Amino acid sequence: MxxxxxxxxxxxxxxxxxxxxxxxxxxxxxxxxxxxxxxxxxxxxxxxxxxxxxxxxxxxxxxxxxxxxxxxxxxxxxxxxxxxxxxxxxxxxxxxxxxxxxxxxxxxxxxxxxxxxxxxxxxxxxxxxxxxxxxxxxxxxxxxxxxxxxxxxxxxxxxxxxxxxxxxxxxxxxxxxxxxxxxxxxxxxxxxxxxxxxxxLGRVSKSFTTMSGRAVELAIYVEPGKEDRADYALDALERSMVWDERVFGREYDLDVFNIVAVSDFNMGAMENKGLNIFNDKYVLASPETATDMDYAHIEAIIAHEYFHNWTGNRVTCRDWFQLCLKEGLTVFRDQEFSSDERSRPVHRIAEVKTLRARQFLEDSSPLAHPVRPTQYREINNFYTATVYEKGAEIVRMLKTIIGNESFRRGMDLYFERCDGTAATVEDFLEAFAEVSGRSLSHFARWYEQSGTPRVTVKSHYDKAAGTYRLDFTQSTPPTPGQPNKEAMAIPVVLGLVAHDGSSVEAACEQVDERGVFILDKAADSLTFTGVTSLPVPSLFRGFSAPVKVTLDLPNEELLVLLQHDSDAFNRWQAAQTVAMRHLAALSNGAQVSDEEIDAFSTALCSFMDTDALRDPAFAALVLTLPSEADIAQEIGKDVDPDAIHRARSDMRRRIGKTCSAHLHRFYEELADSGPYSPDAASAGRRALRNASLDLIAAADQAAGEELAAAQAESASNMTDRLAALSVLTTLPGAAREEAITQFGERYRNEPLVMDKWFTLQAAIPEDDTLERVKGLMEHQAFSIGNPNRVRSLIGSFAMLNQVQFNRIDGAGYDFLASIVLRADELNPQLAARLLTAFSTWRMMESTRREHAQRALWTISRKPNLSRDVGDIVSRTLDGDDAK
CATH class of the missing domain: 2.60.40.1730 (tricorn interacting facor f3 domain)
Structure with missing residues (x-):
C-alpha cells in the first residue's frame, strides 16, 4: 500500500x-x-x-x-x-x-x-x-x-x-x-x-537558590485536594536542578518554574519554557496509590523535562529531523541523573531492557527508521524509541569513545556556541570533534543508518603461545529503504575473567587503559598475550553499544560470568543469555534436558546465597526471565506465542521448585518492618521479595495463592498490594476474581490506580480475556477519550498480552483494528500509537500473519483516515515505503 x-x-x-x-x-x-x-x-x-x-x-x-x-x-x-x-x-x-x-x-x-x-x-x-x-x-x-x-x-x-x-x-x-x-x-x-x-488548581511550592545565588520559585499545580501527592515530584525537581548545576554546569534562567498536572494528555510530559505540563500519572504519588516504579518514573520524567531547559529550549532543533538532538540527548541526561540517584547497575539494566523491548523491536519491524530520519509523512509518529532510547545510546557511546573529560568540554562548547539557536546533529558532533581532536564522521553513521547491528565474536586460545584471540564481525540487516549498510564505529568495553573469578591481566595494543576497543570495520581481531589459562571474555560491559551479540561461549562459561564478573550488567546478561537459549529451544519444540535446567537453577541458587542481599534490586532482575515478547524477538520468524508462553511458564515452575527454600527465606526476611519509603534500597528489598513470591506461585499454586492473597489484603503500600494482585492474576480461580473485585471497589475513585487494575486484567493470558477487556470498556472508570485509560486497558492488551492479542483465530487483531478506527475519529495520535502493536505481525506464523494482514487492510481501507494512522498502517503493511 x-x-x-x-x-x-x-x-x-x-x-x-x-x-x-x-x-x-x-x-x-x-x-x-x-x-x-x-x-x-x-x-x-x-x-x-x-x-x-x-x-x-x-x-x-x-x-x-x-x-x-x-x-x-x-x-x-x-x-x-x-x-x-x-x-x-x-x-x-x-x-x-x-x-x-x-x-x-x-x-x-x-x-x-x-x-x-x-x-x-x-x-x-x-x-x-x-x-x-x-x-x-x-x-x-x-x-x-x-x-x-x-x-x-x-x-x-x-x-x-x-x-x-x-x-x-x-x-x-x-x-x-x-x-x-x-x-x-x-x-x-x-x-x-x-x-x-x-x-x-491546588499548589505546592518552595524556593530554590541557584549556584549563582538567584532565587527561583518552584511550584507544582494539581487537582485541588491532591497537593500532598506532589511532594515527591517537587523534591525530584529540586534534586534535578542541583544535579544539572553540578554535572553539566547548567543553571536555571527564569524567576519561576511551574509544573501543571493534567489528566488528559497524549504524552508523558512537555518541556514548555518555564511551564511544564505533565500527565498527572508522572506527578501524583502517595504510598497508597503509587508503586516504587511510579516513584522512579516521576523522578526520571521530572528530571527529563527540566533538563530540556538547556537541551531543547535554550538550544532547540533546526527542524524535526533533528528531534534526537533534543530528545536522545535529554534521555541520556535523565538516565545519568537516575543512575546517580539510585543504583547505577540496576538502572542501566532497566534502560537496556526498555531499549531491547521497544527499540530493537522497532528496528526489526517495517517501522524501522534512522535516529535522524531522512523523511516523514506525520511527525507525531516519529516520537519513537529509536529517537529517544537509541538516540541516548549514541550520546553514551560518544562519551565512551572520547572519555569523560572531553565529553564535558564538548558539552560546554556546544552550549556556548548554540545557545539561543536552532541546531543540527552536525553542530553537536562538531563540538566534540573539536575538543577531542577526533574525526567523528564515521561515528555519525549511527544517526544515518537504521537497524540494529549484529556483532559475532569467536574466541581462540593457544595455550602454548599464551595468546587469546577474539575475532569480531559486524553486520546490520537491511531495513526499509536501506538495503546495504556500512560498518559502524562500535565501542566495545571488555575484560577477561578467569574461571576462578579473578581478573586476567593480559596485554592487547588495540584496547586502551579503560578496556575500550573500537570496532569500526566489518571484521577485526584482538590478540591478548601473556594469557596462562583459558579466560572467559566479558564483552560490551555496561552495554557499551546498542547491538545484538552472538558469542560462542558455552553455558558453563556464561555462568562463570554470573558468579564472578566485576561488571554487574554482564552478570545479569549472562543469566539472561542462558535463560534465553533454553526458552528459545523449548518454544521451538526442542528438548532441553532436566540437567541443563537444573544447572541454571542451581547457579541462580548459588548467586542468591552469595549476592542477593547485597543488592536486592539487582537480584530481582537476575531472577526475572526474559519476557514473552523478548523470546519472540529472539526467535524472529514463524513465532508461536502459545508455545512461548508454555515454555516460559514451565521454566519459571522448574526454577521455583529448585530454588524454593531460598525464595521462601527471602520472602520472609524481606518483609517491610517500618513505614514506606520510595528510596532505592527499600524499593530493592520489595522487588526481590515480590520476585520471590512470583516464583513461589509458579512452582506451587496453593502456596503462592495463600501468600499472595494475604499480602494483597494486608499490604501497607501499593507496590506490595499490586505485586500480590499481579501474582494472583496468573492463578485462575475464585481467589483471583475476589481479589480483583475487592481492588476495583477499593480504588474506584482513584483513576490512576484503576489504570493499574485495567492493565493487570488486560494482561491475563487466558481465552476469556478479550471478552473481559470488552466488558471493562463499559466500566464507569473507563473512557475512550482519556489516553491513560485507553493505554492501560487496550494498549496493555495489545502490547503485553502476547498470547491473547496474537490469538490463532485473529480475534485480538480484529478487536484492536476496531478500536484504532474508533479512536482515530477522536484522537489520531492515540490511535496511531495503539496501531504500532501490529509492528510484529510479520514474525508470526502463517495463520496469524494472514489474520493480522486482513485487520491492517481493514484499517487502511477506511475513508478519511487521519495522517497519523494512515502513515503507520501504510508503513506497517508496505515496508519498502518507510524510511
Missing part, C-alpha cells in the same frame, strides 16, 4: 523560512466553546529566504475572525485563508506587524493538541505542530521569537492563570467577574514551546 508521496517531508528539501518572527503578543480570552485569540506578530523577511515570497502561515482547523497588517484591516484580495493556512500575498519587504484573530472551541478539541479543556481546566500541547491550532503561524522549530501572553478568564472557572516565562502583571477586568494575567518570556523560543494553563 502507498499513500500520496506529495505529503512526504524530506530532510534534503530543508530551506530556511522566508520570514522570521521577532516577537509575539498573544491575548487569549478563555471560554469553554468560544475562546478568542488575538496574535500580534512582528515579522520581517529572512535574509536567507526567497526574495519576494508570499508569507504563508500554518493553521489547523482554525476559524479566522480578522487579519490586519500594520493596523490596517486587509481586503479579501490581499490574503487567502482556509482552516489550514493563511497567505499574505504581497507582504512588506521590511519589518511589519501582522495581527490575526481566531476563535477556538477548547471543549470540542478531543485531539488534545493546541488549546483544549481537561477536567474543566484549560491547557495546551503544541509539540510538534499544535500551535497552528491556536493561531496562524510559522509553526516550525527554527523560527524563534520572544513571547508576551495575556490570559483572561472567568475568575470562578479559572482562578489560576499561567503562561511561559515570568509573571509581570495581573488584575481584574473592570465591570465583570473576569480577571487576567500577563506573562513574559525573555528567551526566544519556537512555537512548539508555547504554553498556557487556566483552571481551578
Amino acid at each position: 502507498r499513500t500520496d508521496t506529495a505529503q512526504i517531508v524530506r530532510l534534503v528539501d530543508y530551506r530556511p523560512s522566508d520570514f522570521l518572527i521577532d516577537s509575539v503578543e498573544l491575548d487569549v480570552s478563555l471560554h469553554p466553546t468560544a475562546t478568542q485569540v488575538r496574535a500580534t506578530l512582528v515579522v520581517r523577511p529572512n535574509p536567507d529566504g526567497r526574495p519576494g515570497a508570499p508569507l504563508v502561515l500554518d493553521g489547523d482547523e482554525l476559524n479566522l475572525k480578522a487579519v490586519a497588517l500594520d493596523g490596517r484591516s486587509l481586503a479579501e484580495e490581499e490574503f487567502e485563508a482556509s482552516p489550514q493556512s493563511l497567505t499574505i500575498m504581497q507582504p512588506p519587504r521590511q519589518s511589519f506587524t501582522l495581527t490575526v484573530e481566531t476563535e477556538l472551541n477548547p471543549t470540542a478539541n478531543t485531539k488534545l493538541m493546541g488549546l483544549y479543556r481537561s477536567s474543566g481546566n484549560y491547557c495546551t500541547q503544541c509539540e510538534a505542530e499544535g500551535f497552528r491550532r491556536i493561531t496562524y503561524f510559522l509553526d516550525r522549530p527554527d523560527v524563534l521569537a520572544v513571547y508576551t501572553t495575556r490570559i483572561e478568564a472567568d475568575r470562578d472557572e479559572a482562578p489560576v492563570l499561567l503562561g511561559n516565562g515570568n509573571p509581570v502583571e495581573s488584575g481584574s477586568v473592570e465591570g465583570s467577574n473576569r480577571h487576567y494575567a500577563v506573562w513574559e518570556d525573555p528567551h526566544p523560543k519556537p512555537s512548539y514551546l508555547f504554553a498556557l494553563v487556566g483552571g481551578r
